[in-house]
Amino acid sequence: xxxxxxxxxxxxxxxxxxxxxxxxxxxxxxxxxxxxxxxxxxxxxxxxxxxxxxxxxxxxxxxxxxxxxxxxxxxxxxxxxxxxxxxxxxxxxxxxxxxxxxxxxxxxxxxxxxxxxxxxxxxxxxxxxxxxxxxxxxxxxxxxxxxxxxxxxxxxxxxxxxxxxxxxxxxxxxxxxxxxxxxxxxxxxxxxxxxxxxxxxxxxxxxxxxxxxxxxxxxxxxxxxxxxxxxxxxxxxxxxxxxxxxxxxxxxxxxxxxxxxxxxxxxxxxxxxxxxxxx
Amino acid sequence: xxxxxxxxxxxxxxxxxxxxxxxxxxxxxxxxxxxxxxxxxxxxxxxxxxxxxxxxxxxxxxxxxxxxxxxxxxxxxxxxxxxxxxxxxxxxxxxxxxxxxxxxxxxxxxxxxxxxxxxxxxxxxxxxxxxxxxxxxxxxxxxxxxxxxxxxxxxxxxxxxxxxxxxxxxxxxxxxxxxxxxxxxxxxxxxxxxxxxxxxxxxxxxxxxxxxxxxxxxxxxxxxxxxxxxxxxxxxxxxxxxxxxxxxxxxxxxxxxxxxxxxxxxxxxxxxxxxxxxxxxxxxxxxxxxxxxxxxxxxxxxxxxxxxxxx
Numbered sequence: 229x230x231x232x233x234x235x236x237x238x239x240x241x242x243x244x245x246x247x248x249x250x251x252x253x254x255x256x257x258x259x260x261x262x263x264x265x266x267x268x269x270x271x272x273x274x275x276x277x278x279x280x281x282x283x284x285x286x287x288x289x290x291x292x293x294x295x296x297x298x299x300x301x302x303x304x305x306x307x308x309x310x311x312x313x314x315x316x317x318x319x320x321x322x323x324x325x326x327x328x329x330x331x332x333x334x335x336x337x338x339x340x341x342x343x344x345x346x347x348x349x350x351x352x353x354x355x356x357x358x359x360x361x362x363x364x365x366x367x368x369x370x371x372x373x374x375x376x377x378x379x380x381x382x383x384x385x386x387x388x389x390x391x392x393x394x395x396x397x398x399x400x401x402x403x404x405x406x407x408x409x410x411x412x413x414x415x416x417x418x419x420x421x422x423x424x425x426x427x428x429x430x431x432x433x434x435x436x437x438x439x440x441x442x443x444x445x446x447x448x449x450x451x452x453x454x455x456x457x458x459x460x461x462x463x464x465x466x467x468x469x470x471x472x473x474x475x476x477x478x479x480x481x482x483x484x485x486x487x488x489x490x491x492x493x494x495x496x497x498x499x500x501x502x503x504x505x506x507x
Numbered sequence: 508x509x510x511x512x513x514x515x516x517x518x519x520x521x522x523x524x525x526x527x528x529x530x531x532x533x534x535x536x537x538x539x540x541x542x543x544x545x546x547x548x549x550x551x552x553x554x555x556x557x558x559x560x561x562x563x564x565x566x567x568x569x570x571x572x573x574x575x576x577x578x579x580x581x582x583x584x585x586x587x588x589x590x591x592x593x594x595x596x597x598x599x600x601x602x603x604x605x606x607x608x609x610x611x612x613x614x615x616x617x618x619x620x621x622x623x624x625x626x627x628x629x630x631x632x633x634x635x636x637x638x639x640x641x642x643x644x645x646x647x648x649x650x651x652x653x654x655x656x657x658x659x660x661x662x663x664x665x666x667x668x669x670x671x672x673x674x675x676x677x678x679x680x681x682x683x684x685x686x687x688x689x690x691x692x693x694x695x696x697x698x699x700x701x702x703x704x705x706x707x708x709x710x711x712x713x714x715x716x717x718x719x720x721x722x723x724x725x726x727x728x729x730x731x732x733x734x735x736x737x738x739x740x741x742x743x744x745x746x747x748x749x750x751x752x753x754x755x756x757x758x759x760x761x762x763x764x765x766x767x768x769x770x771x772x773x774x775x776x777x778x779x780x781x782x783x784x785x786x787x788x789x790x791x792x793x794x795x796x797x798x799x800x801x802x803x804x805x806x807x808x809x810x811x812x813x814x815x816x817x818x
Binding site: 238239242243245246249250252253254256257259260271272275276315318319320322323325326327330332338342344345347348349350351352353354355356357359360375376378379380382383386410411412415436439440441442443447458459461462465472475476479482483486487490491494495 | 521523524526527528530531532534535537538539540541542543545546549601604605608609611613614616618619620622623624625626627628629630631632633634635637638639641642647648649652683715736740744746747750751767770774775784787788791794795798799802
């Protein structure tokens with residue numbers, strides 16, 4: 229009886245803490261999205277109220293669509309993120325397979341070399357990266373950002389994926405070899421499908437910092453035609469700082485796609501993390 | 508499988524290993540490693556009689572000797588350290604608490620809480636910076652009105668505009684954003700503890716928070732170590748949040764200036780100050796050394812002494 233009661237208290241306390249923190253986590257997002265759909269007067273009079281027929285207004289979004297280039301920014305962000313993600317996953321999985329599957333002379337050294345980048349941020353090389361991009365004429369191109377983000381994402385991807393690939397059964401691969409499959413076939417048709425959960429985790433971990441990065445778009449690709457949505461929102465809000473409707477609408481436009489993507493992938497992300505990819 | 512395979516097979520094997528490794532190694536070396544060392548190298552160069560040449564450690568002499576530079580640098584370093592301290596003291600304990608609660612398998616709505624609490628982590632600094640700037644703004648009045656509702660209006664002040672409070676406020680905003688990461692990693696570590704150990708503890712009469720401190724916490728210490736070093740590297744390389752909410756000047760009066768913003772201003776110049784790639788490289792080199800020291804302390808001082816348990 230007493231244990232039952234104490235566990236009930238504990239359950240209530242657990243929920244209380246979690247609800248409190250969930251409110252804290254969601255409240256700012258809620259405030260922004262709700263007020264983006266209200267007229268200026270109502271934003272100030274009652275910021276916590278939901279928009280109703282009287283206060284509803286899309287004037288902020290009208291400013292954003294007429295003054296900003298958000299569609300282009302989204303497109304840029306999508307191109308850069310998807311291309312980098314593809315390169316990180318493909319190159320990362322290939323390297324991870326080589327490191328986990330074959331014993332060769334420099335294997336441990338190579339593993340260490342590729343892992344360096346987990347701890348040392350690529351930003352510290354910015355001075356030389358910019359000079360290199362200027363020299364090769366890649367400034368203000370998507371390619372510059374894709375190359376940088378690929379290099380940035382590879383170390384962690386290789387680390388996580390090679391841990392995972394070690395768990396793929398040798399029997400399976402050897403059976404493939406006996407059947408005459410080439411090493412490339414073994415990798416692409418046997419191993420890759422088996423590490424899909426780990427790939428999904430790596431994908432989410434790689435994607436979020438790329439989509440959200442401000443440093444490299446600001447330095448390597450600040451031109452209007454290559455602005456990512458993060459940089460675009462930053463510049464736009466800087467210009468319209470007193471136009472609250474426009475600022476709130478721009479923030480909402482920047483929040484919604486990430487939120488939707490996250491809600492689609494969150495199960496995959498959590499399953500990936502909890503299946504032991506990152507211990 | 509091994510390198511001791513028959514010689515006839517050896518060349519064929521070597522080739523595909525190289526093919527598998529080549530793309531990753533080439534991109535990583537060309538875009539990350541070479542620029543990193545080239546940046547470190549450039550910190551030894553500077554203008555001599557209007558031309559760029561080797562100046563040895565002169566940039567570092569300027570950085571530490573010139574009162575204006577050294578004041579900026581030490582200010583940024585101290586601010587950065589404070590930024591890190593706040594993360595360690597606030598972010599990680601909250602992350603552990605939330606993960607410990609969530610790891611209870613009988614708790615309902617676990618998935619919902621997990622998903623919701625992780626949401627701030629996926630938002631960009633631009634969003635987070637402006638959202639909090641608006642909420643804390645005395646103009647809009649959300650924060651003062653909410654404090655008013657619980658009778659603590661007098662506590663409110665425009666924190667982001669105050670020299671003494673701005674950095675701590677921003678550090679807490681950053682904690683708010685990133686608490687999901689320690690939460691998730693510790694949650695994963697807690698789930699990987701086998702049930703038998705927990706059951707054995709329960710048979711021995713250990714339950715509740717006692718069980719947590721005696722059984723689970725020692726087992727997740729390695730994860731806490733990893734989180735600490737990730738936090739350290741992330742903090743000493745931070746830039747975006749400060750830049751978005753306070754601008755490159757890191758106001759008010761440089762009180763939120765951290766190494767990332769100092770590097771940006773030095774490299775690109777700001778207002779009247781000319782950009783200087785060599786001084787920028789010198790600051791990047793200092794950041795590199797600081798991160799290297801932190802990572803080495805972790806790898807050689809902490810990680811090797813930590814007991815790991817194999818299940």
